[in-house]
Amino acid sequence: MTFVQMIDCKTDRVDELNRLLDTWVEQTRGRRTATHSLLAQDRSDGTHVVEIVEFPSYEDAMRNSNLPETDRIFQEMVALCDGMPTFTDLEVIRDEQLHKDVCARFFTEALPGDPGLLDGLLTRDYHDHDPANSPDVIGVEALRREVAMWRDAFDFTFTLEDQVAEGDRVCTRWTWEGTHKGEFLGLAPTGRQVSMTGTTVHRLHEGLICEGWWQYDRLGLMGMLGALDM
Template sequence: MAFVQVIDCRTQRVDELNKLMDNWVEATKGKRTATHSIVGQDRSDSAHVVEIVEFPSYEEAMKNSNLPETDRIYRELVALCEGEPSFTDLDVVRDEQLNKTVVRSFFESINKRDLDAVEALCTRGYREHDPSLSSYDLDIQQSKAENGEILRAFQPRLTLDSLTAEGDTVCVRLSYAGKHQAAYQGIEATGRDIKGTGHATFRCEGGKIAESWWNWDDLGMMRQLGVIEG
């Protein structure tokens, strides 16, 4: 179970506190067990600073606390603060990364062949960038038309092998498998099975997908169709 530690303090020396955090990251390189750290400053009280540190588990957090470098940084932290910092230890019982959720729904809708649902997950100004399509800058209607041809031709099943999210961006590693059952870009149906891999990057905005970039193994697919020898 993931574990989060919240450190709450008051200080007028925020710049020095930031430098101290940089020092901690450098000093514990290769040793620390923390996976994510956020420092926030209260907008209504600039002396109120909160640090949120995430660990894979409580046990890993304790390993991190026992590092001599962590003890030294803590003593320096206390010296920067107005009084003793407070600590809150939290076991994570729910962790939803909402941009990941909308991207998963995007792929679920594609596998259901529901392109209207795909459109509903995208912003009005959605742009799609895919070198395998007619243009590297398609709007949602052009995307639906061209991707609809691909879905009819191959009836593919897309599998999400991994998702990584940071800020407004979600990166996806995926694989696909299908059968060439209808014409595609002038190539009549061959009845051949196809499979391959791809990567996609999504930019989210207001809970919807605003932009996407795609890369597929098109050469490998053409070889599987017998269009290119190799």
């Protein structure tokens, strides 16, 4: 279970504290067990600073604490603070990455299942960048027509292989599998089982997907459909 350590302190030397943490990151490279570190400053009291450090588990946090560099940096941190920093140890009981959930529903529910769900997942002016489409597809209704073209041609599903979220972006690596049941780009239905892999980066705004960039193996798909046979 993920473990989080929160370090709360008071200091008017925030810039020095920030540089000190840079030193810790550099000196523990390749040996630290922390996976995420965040330093935050109180908007109403600039001397109130909180560092939040995430670990895969409590045991990993303890191994990190036992690094000689961690102990040395902590002593230097104490010297920058007004009094001893306080520690809060937290076992994470819920970690819901909302942007990733929205994008997952886009692939696994809206595209292969109910395109009506797009209204609750996309902004009205959604902008889709697909190298196979020129000009870009813009707007929910335009994307719904694009999805309908794929659904008329294939019964398909997406399997999400990886998702990485940072800020307002979510990157999803996926595998698409389908049965060619209808005309696709002039090709009569073949009944063939086909698949392709791809990656999509989505940008979100206020909890909705507002932009998407696609990269996928359409050439490989056309080959499986027999369009490239000599």
